Amino acid sequence: MPVSRRGPDPLNMIPPSVAGMxxxxxxxxxxxxxxxxxxxxxxxxSACGDDGGGGxxxxxxxxxxxxxxxxxxxxxxxxxxEAFTQKYDIEVERNEVEHNTFQENINTYLQGNPDDVxxxxxxxxxxxxxxxxxxxxxxxxxxxxxxxDSFKEASTxxxxxxxxxxxxxxxxAVFYRKDVFEKNGFEVPETQADLMSLMKQMQSxxxxxxxxxxxxxxxxxxxxxxxxxxxxxxxxHMSLMAGEEAWDSSEVKQVFETWRELLPFHQxxxxxxxxxxxxTSLGKGETGMYMFGTFIVDAIPDVKxxxxxxxxxxxxxxxxxxxxxxxxxxxxxxxxxxxxxxKKFLGFAGTAEAQDAANxxxxxxxxxxxxxxxxxxxxxxxxxxVEVVSAAANIAQFxxxxxxxxxxxxxxxxxxxxxxxxxxxxxxxxxxxxxxxVSIFGS
Numbered sequence: 318m319p320v321s322r323r324g325p326d327p328l329n330m331i332p333p334s335v336a337g338m339x340x341x342x343x344x345x346x347x348x349x350x351x352x353x354x355x356x357x358x359x360x361x362x363s364a365c366g367d368d369g370g371g372g373x374x375x376x377x378x379x380x381x382x383x384x385x386x387x388x389x390x391x392x393x394x395x396x397x398x399e400a401f402t403q404k405y406d407i408e409v410e411r412n413e414v415e416h417n418t419f420q421e422n423i424n425t426y427l428q429g430n431p432d433d434v435x436x437x438x439x440x441x442x443x444x445x446x447x448x449x450x451x452x453x454x455x456x457x458x459x460x461x462x463x464x465x466d467s468f469k470e471a472s473t474x475x476x477x478x479x480x481x482x483x484x485x486x487x488x489x490a491v492f493y494r495k496d497v498f499e500k501n502g503f504e505v506p507e508t509q510a511d512l513m514s515l516m517k518q519m520q521s522x523x524x525x526x527x528x529x530x531x532x533x534x535x536x537x538x539x540x541x542x543x544x545x546x547x548x549x550x551x552x553x554h555m556s557l558m559a560g561e562e563a564w565d566s567s568e569v570k571q572v573f574e575t576w577r578e579l580l581p582f583h584q585x586x587x588x589x590x591x592x593x594x595x596x597t598s599l600g601k602g603e604t605g606m607y608m609f610g611t612f613i614v615d616a617i618p619d620v621k622x623x624x625x626x627x628x629x630x631x632x633x634x635x636x637x638x639x640x641x642x643x644x645x646x647x648x649x650x651x652x653x654x655x656x657x658x659x660k661k662f663l664g665f666a667g668t669a670e671a672q673d674a675a676n677x678x679x680x681x682x683x684x685x686x687x688x689x690x691x692x693x694x695x696x697x698x699x700x701x702x703v704e705v706v707s708a709a710a711n712i713a714q715f716x717x718x719x720x721x722x723x724x725x726x727x728x729x730x731x732x733x734x735x736x737x738x739x740x741x742x743x744x745x746x747x748x749x750x751x752x753x754x755v756s757i758f759g760s
Contacts, residue, residue, distance in 0.1 A: 560758030
């Protein structure tokens with residue numbers, strides 16, 4: 318789910334036909350369990366907590382997962398849950414829900430009858446739920462050996478307490494096929510001039526330089542983030558996300574104007590394309606590059622020569638040492654039915670042992686948050702991810718994780734999509750964003 322990465326975040330999206338169901342928890346488990354896990358139905362994020370209630374009574378706990386199906390992220394979560402069960406003999410009843418559905422229904426989920434623990438994101442979005450009293454202080458789980466202080470800080474809310482346990486992270490960067498670059502004599506760009514030259518080279522060979530898609534609403538946020546950090550710097554970007562800067566300022570307009578100049582080098586009509594379709598275009602060699610997260614490999618698993626580079630410098634005074642690298646992990650809901658078991662799971666989830674189990678459970682491009690986790694099973698992309706993130710001076714989480722969820726979903730998604738439909742109206746888009754930002758942030 319990145320915070321929301323995915324589409325609007327309405328308060329009431331559970332269909333009445335589902336919300337009105339009165340099955341008991343165990344009855345629901347028996348009717349919906351598949352291979353020991355709950356498979357989330359569209360719009361349904363029902364909890365599966367222990368019947369006994371209370372903090373720690375019983376030998377089970379429930380886990381709400383923002384992944385489902387036969388994909389690496391879901392496989393990693395299952396492998397971690399199974400390792401926990403084997404170690405502590407505590408059953409983990411998994412409520413597996415498709416990523417976008419989980420994201421879009423998260424408010425309804427947390428205000429209803431949620432699972433004991435659920436997968437979520439570090440930073441602003443975690444803090445928002447902490448301030449609303451929807452998740453519980455788990456400071457007694459910390460410190461976690463092997464988790465660096467920077468990750469503890471990202472797990473800490475405005476009250477100075479920890480509400481999150483990180484499991485892994487991944488960078489956003491520009492992906493490309495090494496064989497395509499080698500065959501055509503393309504070189505990785507380091508400056509804006511290099512990038513412009515490379516894109517024109519690609520066009521001369523009837524290749525679209527950048528894959529691009531925004532049908533899901535969130536992918537274009539990654540492009541905005543990197544352009545803003547390259548043009549205005551990390552500090553300005555984070556202040557903008559916090560509502561402390563004006564969206565109709567000359568700084569933000571410059572970001573959109575630069576983006577407008579780059580759009581002719583991107584796949585047209587991005588609102589009609591999913592990120593998976595854009596990734597497939599890269600895999601087929603129809604496009605030369607794709608600005609995206611490392612989970613791009615989920616859509617093109619057969620491409621063995623995939624590589625990436627950080628987005629090049631656009632201003633020498635700003636440099637290229639900032640990037641998005643979202644941290645994923647777990648939170649415990651307020652009033653968890655199985656609090657003791659849930660905290661035991663959270664303490665385990667942050668360990669190298671748990672994260673090694675996740676890495677062994679699936680081939681996925683994520684980096685363990687625990688520095689003591691084994692890298693023996695890491696792919697070349699994972700190893701490079703470690704190097705790139707370690708070398709970055711500043712790390713952002715992603716637009717919809719670094720700002721308020723209502724602003725990200727109800728303002729930024731439609732505004733960015735409007736810009737992509739009519740990139741010449743920069744003034745109109747930025748003015749509209751600023752007006753809505755004032756109504757949400759209050760200034």
